[in-house]
Structure formats: C-alpha cells, structure tokens
Amino acid sequence: xxxxxxxxxxxxxxxxxxxxxxxxxxxxxxxxxxxxxxxxxxxxxxxxxxxxxxxxxxxxxxxxxxxxxxxxxxxxxxxxxxxxxxxxxxxxxxxxxxxxxxxxxxxxxxxxxxxxxxxxxxxxxxxxxxxxxxxxxxxxxxxxxxxxxxxxxxxxxxxxxxxxxxxxxxxxxxxxxxxxxxxxxxxxxxxxxxxxxxxxxxxxxxxxxxxxxxxxxxxxxxxxxxxxxxxxxxxxxxxxxxxxxxxxxxxxxxxxx
Amino acid sequence: xxxxxxxxxxxxxxxxxxxxxxxxxxxxxxxxxxxxxxxxxxxxxxxxxxxxxxxxxxxxxxxxxxxxxxxxxxxxxxxxxxxxxxxxxxxxxxxxxxxxxxxxxxxxxxxxxxxxxxxxxxxxxxxxxxxxxxxxxxxxxxxxxxxxxxxxxxxxxxxxxxxxxxxxxxxxxxxxxxxxxxxxxxxxxxxxxxxxxxxxxxxxxxxxxxxxxxxxxxxx
Numbered sequence: 317x318x319x320x321x322x323x324x325x326x327x328x329x330x331x332x333x334x335x336x337x338x339x340x341x342x343x344x345x346x347x348x349x350x351x352x353x354x355x356x357x358x359x360x361x362x363x364x365x366x367x368x369x370x371x372x373x374x375x376x377x378x379x380x381x382x383x384x385x386x387x388x389x390x391x392x393x394x395x396x397x398x399x400x401x402x403x404x405x406x407x408x409x410x411x412x413x414x415x416x417x418x419x420x421x422x423x424x425x426x427x428x429x430x431x432x433x434x435x436x437x438x439x440x441x442x443x444x445x446x447x448x449x450x451x452x453x454x455x456x457x458x459x460x461x462x463x464x465x466x467x468x469x470x471x472x473x474x475x476x477x478x479x480x481x482x483x484x485x486x487x488x489x490x491x492x493x494x495x496x497x498x499x500x501x502x503x504x505x506x507x508x509x510x511x512x513x514x515x516x517x518x519x520x521x522x523x524x525x526x527x528x529x530x531x532x533x534x535x536x537x538x539x540x541x542x543x544x545x546x547x548x549x550x551x552x553x554x555x556x557x558x559x560x561x562x563x564x565x566x567x568x569x570x571x572x573x
Numbered sequence: 574x575x576x577x578x579x580x581x582x583x584x585x586x587x588x589x590x591x592x593x594x595x596x597x598x599x600x601x602x603x604x605x606x607x608x609x610x611x612x613x614x615x616x617x618x619x620x621x622x623x624x625x626x627x628x629x630x631x632x633x634x635x636x637x638x639x640x641x642x643x644x645x646x647x648x649x650x651x652x653x654x655x656x657x658x659x660x661x662x663x664x665x666x667x668x669x670x671x672x673x674x675x676x677x678x679x680x681x682x683x684x685x686x687x688x689x690x691x692x693x694x695x696x697x698x699x700x701x702x703x704x705x706x707x708x709x710x711x712x713x714x715x716x717x718x719x720x721x722x723x724x725x726x727x728x729x730x731x732x733x734x735x736x737x738x739x740x741x742x743x744x745x746x747x748x749x750x751x752x753x754x755x756x757x758x759x760x761x762x763x764x765x766x767x768x769x770x771x772x773x774x775x776x777x778x779x780x781x782x783x784x785x786x787x788x789x790x791x792x793x
Contacts, residue, residue: 368698368699369698370695370698370699399703399704400703403698403701403702403703404701406698406699406700406701407700407701409699410699410700411696411699413692413695413696413699415690415692417690417692417693417695417696418696419693419696419697419711419715420715420791421714421715421718421791430700430702430710431700431701431702434702434706434710435700435701435702463791463792463793465791465792465793466792466793476696479696479700480699480700483700483701
C-alpha cells in the first residue's frame with residue numbers, strides 16, 4: 317500500500333456558536349481520489365478549506381505528508397503558525413474553486429506563471445515552459461494569451477486547474493468545480509480531472525455534486541452529514557448498497573444517473 | 574459699457590503665467606504622488622480587520638476631510654513655525670496638499686478595494702502567495718483599474734486646489750495672475766487668460782486619464 321498522505325483527526329470547526337465540523341477523522345493515501353458528497357451545509361467544503369487553512373479550525377489535527385498543518389501544538393495549547401509557514405504549507409496543496417477565481421488582469425499564461433515566479437522563484441523562461449505545458453495538458457494550447465474575460469466558463473476553470481497543478485502540489489483539492497458551469501461545459505472540466513487522475517496518479521480530494529463522476533473516478537467516497545463523516549467506502553459498493561439510512565435518502569434525492 | 578478688451582499687457586507677461594502654471598503642476602504632481610502612497614496605505618488600513626490599524630486611519634480621514642484646505646495651508650505656514658516646525662512656503666504647501674490628497678485618495682481606493690471579490694485573495698493564498706504578495710500583484714493593480722474613472726475627478730480637483738498656495742505667496746498660476754492684474758490693471762483680461770489655462774490643463778488631465786483607462790482596461 318502507498319504512503320499515508322493526509323491524516324485528519326478530530327477536526328472541529330465552528331462559526332460563532334454554529335458547529336460545522338464536529339470531529340472529522342479521515343486518512344488518505346498517496347494516489348487516492350476521494351470524492352466528498354453530502355447535502356449542502358454538511359461541512360464538506362469547510363473540511364476541504366481547513367486543509368489549506370482558508371478556514372481556521374478550533375480543534376483537531378491535520379497532517380499533510382507528515383507535517384502538522386496550520387498550528388504548532390505544545391501540550392494542550394496551540395499557536396497559529398507564521399504567515400510565511402502557512403503560505404509554504406498552502407503551496408503543498410493546489411485548489412480549484414467553484415467560481416474559478418482567475419486573476420482577471422492577467423492572461424491565462426500569466427495566471428499559471430504567477431505562483432511559479434513568486435512562490436517557487438523560478439526563472440521566467442522555466443516558468444513559461446511549465447505554464448505552457450499545463451495549459452496544453454488541459455486542452456488550452458494556444459489560448460495562453462487570452463484574458464479570463466475572453467474565455468468560456470469551462471475554459472476558465474481549466475486554466476484555474478492548470479494554475480493549481482503547475483505548482484506541483486502533493487494533493488489537489490477541488491471545491492465543486494463544475495457547480496457554476498453551464499451544463500454543456502461540465503463535461504470538458506470533468507474530462508480534464510479524470511485525465512489527471514489516470515495519467516498523473518494525482519492525489520485528489522473532490523467536493524462534488526456530480527454523482528456519476530464520483531462513481532466513475534473515485535477510489536473512495538466519503539459521505540458527510542451534519543459535520544461528521546457518516547459513511548465511507550468504495551463507490552461501487554456504497555452507491556449500490558448504502559449502509560446508512562441517511563446515505564440511502566441522499567442518493568435518492570440526488571441525480572445519480 | 575465702453576470697455577475694450579486689450580490683451581497686450583497680459584501677453585507681455587504670458588511667460589510669467591506659464592511659469593506659474595508649471596509650478597502649479599509641479600506642486601500637484603509631487604503632492605498627489607505622496608498622497609497616493611499615503612492613500613494606498615490608509616485604504617488598506619481602513620479595510621483591515623484589526624482595530625489598531627483601522628481606527629487611526631479612520632480618524633485621519635475624518636479630520637482632514639472636515640477641514641477646509643485653506644485652513645490647513647494657513648495652519649501649516651503660520652502656526653507650525655510657532656511650534657518649532659519651520660518649512661519653506663513650497664515645502665509647507667506640498668506637505669499640506671499631500672496629506673489632504675491622502676485622505677481623499679484613501680476613500681477612493683477603499684471603495685475600489687471593496688469591489689474586489691474575496692475569491693481572488695483566496696486563489697492567491699491557495700497557490701502559496703503571502704498576503705503582501707497578493708496585495709501588490711493582484712489587489713492593488715485591480716483596485717487601481719477599478720478607481721481610474723473616479724480618480725480623474727479627484728486629481729483634477731486636487732490640481733485646482735494648488736491655487737490656494739497663492740494665500741501664502743507661492744508663485745503659482747493664481748499668484749502670478751494676481752500680480753499681473755495689479756501691475757497692468759487689465760483685470761478682466763488677466764483672469765480670462767488664467768481661467769483659460771486652468772480649463773485647458775484640467776481638460777488635458779481628463780484626457781490623459783481616459784487614455785490610461787482605455788490602455789489598462791482588462792480585455793474581455
């Protein structure tokens with residue numbers, strides 16, 4: 317079995333008095349593709365965002381490649397790591413967002429190059445070559461000079477994926493990356509993700525509402541409900557024979573076709 | 574009215590007016606550049622989560638925007654020396670106009686910052702940029718593009734405020750015009766020409782700003 321990549325223990329997160337994560341435990345190995353499903357408000361996006369510290373969390377541990385994420389622990393107390401350390405840890409993961417979040421004043425190529433230049437401090441020509449390579453990989457060869465406003469939603473999302481993956485992260489996080497897309501553009505984005513999973517063996521954690529996609533691509537599925545992991549396992553098994561009533565109910569209401 | 578316009582005296586002193594105009598422009602450029610730097614820092618402070626950054630910034634903007642600039646000019650030139658701070662006429666005026674522009678530009682920039690979606694900051698964080706890198710590479714360039722249209726009128730208005738330097742005898746355009754007026758008695762002609770110079774300069778600034786807006790517009 318491959319090495320453990322991500323370990324989440326007793327993860328707790330609250331907004332004011334509202335508890336959104338109530339002790340999440342999860343282990344992920346290198347090369348796994350895990351889909352997180354569940355109804356809205358179940359905490360799946362929040363869990364994803366804790367992994368790269370876009371959300372702070374109040375309790376528990378997240379370890380990525382053996383490194384404690386976000387906080388230094390000393391006995392019962394803990395301290396948030398320095399901004400510089402957190403930035404470095406964030407670069408260990410890549411993230412694609414529901415709203416793409418491309419930098420609108422930069423071309424597709426500049427979007428992909430920014431992190432390589434500023435975070436990895438790469439020479440310009442090297443960054444340029446890597447950015448071109450990944451734009452090519454997501455099917456956008458020749459579109460590098462286009463600005464986000466000149467691209468379709470599906471193309472923008474593929475640039476955003478290239479931007480994240482060009483940084484050579486150890487883990488890719490996908491946060492409902494097809495939810496903001498017109499239905500006819502969903503396929504091209506899912507195709508790219510499938511390709512990355514198959515050809516590059518990329519470790520991926522995906523929050524998704526695309527049940528068919530979760531079924532086809534994931535090595536494992538996690539079903540979250542009310543801030544905890546309610547059920548997890550092989551999608552071929554889970555989707556056909558849900559063990560919990562909650563999952564059975566969820567699958568009934570979601571469009572698994 | 575048996576008055577005949579005669580511009581001869583004004584034309585003879587036209588060089589003086591132009592020199593005045595150049596000084597007006599110089600005062601405005603230096604003060605606005607310093608003011609823009611102040612404004613940028615204050616704008617980021619205004620939207621900061623920490624009250625330690627926000628409160629002094631808000632106090633600065635409130636105080637300066639509620640004072641007539643002429644009062645500030647006179648205070649800096651006449652009152653500060655009594656308190657041991659001695660500045661030349663020009664330095665004193667530039668300092669006042671810089672502090673004054675800082676407050677106005679801070680408000681313009683703040684509005685521009687608020688219109689930038691939070692998601693862009695998160696995307697920057699997610700690739701490992703530090704908050705400072707995000708400010709310089711993403712937020713500030715976008716904010717600047719957002720505010721160009723409203724920046725134009727603020728800059729024009731600040732340029733016109735240089736005329737108040739005449740109150741402390743800085744030889745800018747208004748001061749020179751008053752001098753020619755007194756020496757030549759050609760009151761109407763002098764102020765027509767001075768006004769023409771102000772209008773022409775402001776139109777030029779507006780045209781330059783529109784040009785910058787078009788050049789920097791994000792293609793779509």
